[in-house]
Amino acid sequence: KAGVTQTPRYLIKTRGQQVTLSCSPISGHRSVSWYQQTPGQGLQFLFEYFSETQRNKGNFPGRFSGRQFSNSRSEMNVSTLELGDSALYLCASSLESRGFETQYFGPGTRLLVL
Amino acid sequence: DQQVKQNSPSLSVQEGRISILNCDYTNSMFDYFLWYKKYPAEGPTFLISISSIKDKNEDGRFTVFLNKSAKHLSLHIVPSQPGDSAVYFCAARKLSGGSNYKLTFGKGTLLTVNP
Numbered sequence: 001k002a003g004v005t006q007t008p009r010y011l012i013k014t015r016g017q018q019v020t021l022s023c024s025p026i027s028g029h030r031s032v033s034w035y036q037q038t039p040g041q042g043l044q045f046l047f048e049y050f051s052e053t054q055r056n057k058g059n060f061p062g063r064f065s066g067r068q069f070s071n072s073r074s075e076m077n078v079s080t081l082e083l084g085d086s087a088l089y090l091c092a093s094s095l096e097s098r099g100f101e102t103q104y105f106g107p108g109t110r111l112l113v114l
Numbered sequence: 115d116q117q118v119k120q121n122s123p124s125l126s127v128q129e130g131r132i133s134i135l136n137c138d139y140t141n142s143m144f145d146y147f148l149w150y151k152k153y154p155a156e157g158p159t160f161l162i163s164i165s166s167i168k169d170k171n172e173d174g175r176f177t178v179f180l181n182k183s184a185k186h187l188s189l190h191i192v193p194s195q196p197g198d199s200a201v202y203f204c205a206a207r208k209l210s211g212g213s214n215y216k217l218t219f220g221k222g223t224l225l226t227v228n229p
Contacts, residue, residue: 004157033217040221041221042203042219042220042221042222043203043205044219045218045219048216056215056216090157090158092157102160104157104159105156105157105158105159106157107155108157
């Protein structure tokens with residue numbers, strides 16, 4: 001079974017631009033969560049989607065948004081990029097939204113904002 | 115407000131010895147705790163978990179201890195192996211409305227096991 005895939009793996013943007021990151025969960029998984037990892041803050045929860053609906057949201061500004069498609073693939077969008085948005089963005093999928101033990105992470109997208 | 119704290123950014127141990135990674139939390143509403151391991155250029159992988167109604171869970175070389183009164187948990191790795199060298203994240207789960215759960219992670223501890 002293929003794992004969680006994230007595209008692109010690396011991205012360089014400039015301040016003010018917007019970016020869209022993509023995540024393809026493991027086949028059959030309906031829950032997709034997004035996390036931001038920075039050296040100073042560790043792993044921070046962004047949001048979770050389950051069956052195309054946002055189920056949970058972390059404490060991030062409205063510039064961070066996401067969506068999930070009927071095939072469970074998910075995208076997250078960051079508008080008006082700031083230098084502080086430079087981070088590793090991780091996507092994780094699970095069969096259902098309670099199974100954190102069986103939450104599988106992708107390799108992440110490393111975003112650098114200049 | 116950091117609800118899950120890993121106060122040691124790094125830990126270095128000798129191969130064959132015990133590694134003890136610590137984690138403190140502040141929110142008594144957390145009902146489940148998990149440890150994840152992360153290698154460079156890879157996503158975190160689940161390692162071991164413990165329910166708040168237990169005080170110990172063991173899986174092979176890995177044991178997690180929970181002290182609810184102290185709001186403290188620890189991960190013991192015995193014996194430590196060089197392949198255990200990675201960043202270890204402590205995470206805690208709580209209900210976030212209805213039947214939805216949310217994970218809160220610590221900042222991670224870099225474990226280095228020296229041959």
